Amino acid sequence: MTVSRSSGGNVKGYNLGAWLPAAIIAAVMTSGTAQAQGFGQLSTAHAMDRRTADVGGFFGVFENSKVVFGQYRRGLFEQGDGGIQFGIIDPDGGSAGIAIGADLKFTLMTTRQSDPFDLAIDARTAFFNLDQFTLLQFGGSVVVSRDYPLTGNRAITPYGAVNLRVDGASYDNHVERMGYMARAQATNGGTDTNFNIGAVGGVKWDASELLDIFGEAILDDQLGVILGVNFKI
Numbered sequence: 001m002t003v004s005r006s007s008g009g010n011v012k013g014y015n016l017g018a019w020l021p022a023a024i025i026a027a028v029m030t031s032g033t034a035q036a037q038g039f040g041q042l043s044t045a046h047a048m049d050r051r052t053a054d055v056g057g058f059f060g061v062f063e064n065s066k067v068v069f070g071q072y073r074r075g076l077f078e079q080g081d082g083g084i085q086f087g088i089i090d091p092d093g094g095s096a097g098i099a100i101g102a103d104l105k106f107t108l109m110t111t112r113q114s115d116p117f118d119l120a121i122d123a124r125t126a127f128f129n130l131d132q133f134t135l136l137q138f139g140g141s142v143v144v145s146r147d148y149p150l151t152g153n154r155a156i157t158p159y160g161a162v163n164l165r166v167d168g169a170s171y172d173n174h175v176e177r178m179g180y181m182a183r184a185q186a187t188n189g190g191t192d193t194n195f196n197i198g199a200v201g202g203v204k205w206d207a208s209e210l211l212d213i214f215g216e217a218i219l220d221d222q223l224g225v226i227l228g229v230n231f232k233i
Helices: 013-028
Strands: 053-062 065-077 080-091 097-109 118-130 133-145 155-171 190-206 211-219 224-232
Touching: 053 211, 065 097, 065 224, 080 118, 118 155
Parallel strands: none
Antiparallel strands: 053 065, 053 224, 065 080, 080 097, 097 118, 118 133, 133 155, 155 190, 190 211, 211 224
């Protein structure tokens, strides 16, 4: 990436890298969206080391629903990792359902190679099966993050992600707005396919050599918060 230089030749990219994650988080708060990302982001733009793995547990609270899920994530190659998510979603006024997801992330820029921040693209898919309603999502996210070192070889990492996706919903019969996923309504069954934009702002804290703590704000039709931990295995 090319960054501007002063007349003395000094690179001015550091300030860009320091402020861009916060700027992205602030900017996406103004975006209007329809259906939410079911599992948030829960991964920074930095790729995990190859053959390392994490397993985590997360709890999300949204305006009209709650979700509990786990994630297994593994470094797959030098600049990429992937994750699998599985959980249960409980919409207010409806029966609990199953949520399944997967993603594959590629890091394009990294501070380890003197870039001012980490940048990645993350291909994502998710499937939600609820009473009288199913939703299938395909899309991808642009993820930006930067590590800020703390004492004891720890770091705190703010990150932001903008997600572009196609949501395909199938209704058995009349369905009211269910949780943070469904905005469209259908009568006597039917399907609904939409292109949507979602956003996430989060922070990862390296609490110890074996534990990472995540917190995320989901900025969508149904606002929500996801909190959880990752164990390094």
